[in-house]
Amino acid sequence: MALQHVIGLDHVVVSVRDLDTAASAWRALGFTISPRGTHSPHMGSANYTIMFGEDYMELLGVLAPTEHNAAMREWLAEQEGIERAAFTALDAAAGVAELQAMGVAAIGPIAFGRPVELPDGRMAEARFNVMRWPVGLRPGGLRIFACQHLTRENVWVPSLLRHANGATRILRLEMLTADPRAAAAEMGGLIAQSPRQEADGAWALPTGPNRADLVFLDRAILAARHPGVPLEGLPQEGAAALVLGTSDLAAAARALGVAPGATVAVPAARATGVLLRFLPG
Known part of the structure; x- marks a missing residue:
């Protein structure tokens, strides 16, 4: 039986060493790139997003070492690229309980946010609850987690959905x-x-x-x-x-x-x- 509180791939995380250089590289491939966002201090990271209809890509870089980004920093010491994938959580807390009932030592939910600059110049906040599978579980080398979007309207901004590459x-x-x-x-x-x-x-x-x-x-x-x-x-x-x-x-x-x-x-x-x-x- 499929999970009831996790419904599909939400986004892929492209972890990079130089966030602004990475954004320029993806922009040159015909993508519309969101304004840069800075996560809550305990996350120690910043991002750009590339938004599609129901899913998206996240370019992610480290701003300051924290416990939360330790695994990412270890991974970046060897390579850049897609370091993990996120699924869509309808309810992160219920998703954690569901996985734990299956015998998976899920972690969370963890709350965080980032400021968002909207097209009209107003500032808003994108807020999330995330749940994680244990870091050591990486089938095919892929780390996974799930993200509950609390403010979808501040992430799926219509002007960000149009790309020169279609x-x-x-x-x-x-x-x-x-x-x-x-x-x-x-x-x-x-x-x-x-x-x-x-x-x-x-x-x-x-x-x-x-x-x-x-x-x-x-x-x-x-x-x-x-x-x-x-x-x-x-x-x-x-x-x-x-x-x-x-x-x-x-x-x-x-x-x-x-x-x-x-x-x-x-x-x-x-x-x-x-x-x-x-x-x-």
């Missing part, structure tokens, strides 16, 4: 791992979903209706899925590729500077450690 949603997040079946099964046990094997041997795990799949695969399958895209800079184990839907594939190709007829994608070197691919959707 991006509309996250279709799938692809993780490199030596044993895709085992990693998918482990993740499935943490979110009460059943993985399915795809035709090319990858294992896909649905996260919820109309939300992105998590896909676990090896390097050979990843290369076959993204022909002509260099794989340098990707981890041996961990989140490697982000596949986005676009309402205009030609616009996405122009934004990325990709030749007509080629795979509409860029290597990790252009997207802070993430192989980025667009498909119609």
Whole structure:
């Protein structure tokens, strides 16, 4: 049975060493970037967001060392890229209780917020309750948590949803791992979903209706899925590729500077450690 209080992929966290440089890199790929936000002091971090219809990307950087960002700082010492993924929590406290009843030592809820500059110049606050799975549980190298949005209107701002590359949603997040079946099964046990094997041997795990799949695969399958895209800079184990839907594939190709007829994608070197691919959707 699927979780009742966690309903699907909410956003992916792209952890970076230089937040403003990362924002410039993603802006150059045709994304509309939110104004910079600074989290509550106990979080010790700041972010930019890239918003879609029901989900989004978060570019996250450390401002000051805190207990909360210790795992992120350890990870950033080795790499940049998608360090974790968040699911949408309808009720973070109930979600923690639900996972604990399954035998998962969930943590939370943890409350925090960040100021938001609205298009008309007014300042508002985005507030959240988050719940976490234990940090040591990283199927396919991916850390997970869930986020309850208390002020969605201050996050999904209409002017932030339009992108020059036509991006509309996250279709799938692809993780490199030596044993895709085992990693998918482990993740499935943490979110009460059943993985399915795809035709090319990858294992896909649905996260919820109309939300992105998590896909676990090896390097050979990843290369076959993204022909002509260099794989340098990707981890041996961990989140490697982000596949986005676009309402205009030609616009996405122009934004990325990709030749007509080629795979509409860029290597990790252009997207802070993430192989980025667009498909119609």
